[in-house]
Amino acid sequence: MKENSEIVDERILSLLREGGSHAESGFRLLMEQYQERLYWQIRRMVFEHEDANDVLQNCLVKVFRSSHTFEGKSKFYTWLYRIATNEAITFLNKKKQTAATPLDAGESPLANRLRADDHFDGDEAQIKLLAAIETLPDKQRQVFNLRYFDEMSYAEMSELLGTSEGALKASFHHAVKKIEGFVASYD
Amino acid sequence: MKDEIRDELENSPFLRKMKERQTEGFQVPNNYFRHLPNEVMHKVKEPLPAPTPQLSWQERIGQFFQGLLQPGFALALASVVVLVVAGVIFFKDKNTTIAQPAVAEVKLEDISDEELFAYVSDNINDYNHEQVLEATGDKIPELKPKTKQPSLPKIKAPKPETKEIEEYLDQSIDEIDLEDLEEML
Numbered sequence: 001m002k003e004n005s006e007i008v009d010e011r012i013l014s015l016l017r018e019g020g021s022h023a024e025s026g027f028r029l030l031m032e033q034y035q036e037r038l039y040w041q042i043r044r045m046v047f048e049h050e051d052a053n054d055v056l057q058n059c060l061v062k063v064f065r066s067s068h069t070f071e072g073k074s075k076f077y078t079w080l081y082r083i084a085t086n087e088a089i090t091f092l093n094k095k096k097q098t099a100a101t102p103l104d105a106g107e108s109p110l111a112n113r114l115r116a117d118d119h120f121d122g123d124e125a126q127i128k129l130l131a132a133i134e135t136l137p138d139k140q141r142q143v144f145n146l147r148y149f150d151e152m153s154y155a156e157m158s159e160l161l162g163t164s165e166g167a168l169k170a171s172f173h174h175a176v177k178k179i180e181g182f183v184a185s186y187d
Numbered sequence: 188m189k190d191e192i193r194d195e196l197e198n199s200p201f202l203r204k205m206k207e208r209q210t211e212g213f214q215v216p217n218n219y220f221r222h223l224p225n226e227v228m229h230k231v232k233e234p235l236p237a238p239t240p241q242l243s244w245q246e247r248i249g250q251f252f253q254g255l256l257q258p259g260f261a262l263a264l265a266s267v268v269v270l271v272v273a274g275v276i277f278f279k280d281k282n283t284t285i286a287q288p289a290v291a292e293v294k295l296e297d298i299s300d301e302e303l304f305a306y307v308s309d310n311i312n313d314y315n316h317e318q319v320l321e322a323t324g325d326k327i328p329e330l331k332p333k334t335k336q337p338s339l340p341k342i343k344a345p346k347p348e349t350k351e352i353e354e355y356l357d358q359s360i361d362e363i364d365l366e367d368l369e370e371m372l
Contacts, residue, residue: 028224
């Protein structure tokens with residue numbers, strides 16, 4: 001028996017394939033179903049709302065324009081998630097290339113940005129955690145976020161990221177150790 | 188928090204403590220998710236930028252000549268042409284000015300002996316003594332020894348007086364044969 005999410009996915013894809021006003025209805029249904037989930041995946045990677053908004057909008061436009069290329073070999077959300085993370089990584093790489101070197105090497109530039117961000121009201125411990133997550137390599141950061149914040153099972157993560165469960169467990173273990181090390185040296 | 192995740196965070200008190208919190212500190216603007224679909228639909232409906240067409244070589248040549256007719260490029264090209272033409276005219280005039288006027292050829296046979304003698308007398312200062320003596324077959328005696336003999340006492344060669352040299356030269360000129368003079372000239 002099909003899950004409710006699978007039925008919705010089929011409906012979305014069917015409307016998108018019909019084109020015209022049906023495609024628009026299908027796309028609105030897609031956004032209603034997945035926009036928040038995708039937003040938080042992206043936000044945990046890029047940290048700031050303005051950046052997350054830009055990346056998410058670009059991602060959704062790409063999804064609409066390339067929906068005909070979805071072959072159904074994976075779950076629909078897996079396909080959406082991959083487009084979103086690719087967009088976020090591309091965005092982060094561009095940002096790294098244009099970012100100025102911080103004058104104060106001791107403090108994370110992200111910490112200062114978060115303190116000045118109107119859409120962040122976390123305390124110093126939360127800033128410390130996010131600064132630690134920022135130091136992780138892209139793939140390790142994805143694994144950590146999915147496990148720690150979304151509490152996703154390794155089986156689901158394996159399908160989503162196309163990586164073996166063993167490798168994912170090891171990756172999460174290393175991420176936790178790195179974060180603890182960062183936090184210990186942060187104060 | 189799931190038990191298995193709690194176990195994985197066993198050695199990380201900081202992450203375990205942070206996991207107990209309900210918020211990550213992130214916020215979104217009011218009604219953000221309500222307005223987002225309309226914003227995205229607006230973007231989706233924007234026309235895609237037209238792909239740049241691949242031009243054939245004939246079209247590229249045509250485009251090049253069309254480019255030449257653009258006001259900015261045409262003005263620059265005209266300036267270059269004017270500068271080149273002006274340069275050619277300027278240097279042509281300069282070459283004409285520098286060019287030496289044609290000299291009428293005069294044969295030596297047409298010059299009388301008196302004229303030759305007068306010329307040589309007038310321009311005798313243009314020749315050094317050695318040239319004159321070479322022309323007559325004599326040589327000026329060397330005034331300084333070429334090599335020094337350290338063991339021998341230094342003997343200075345007598346310095347001929349200017350008057351003596353002039354007399355010698357006058358005498359030599361008198362002895363110059365006209366044929367030798369012709370050779371010299």
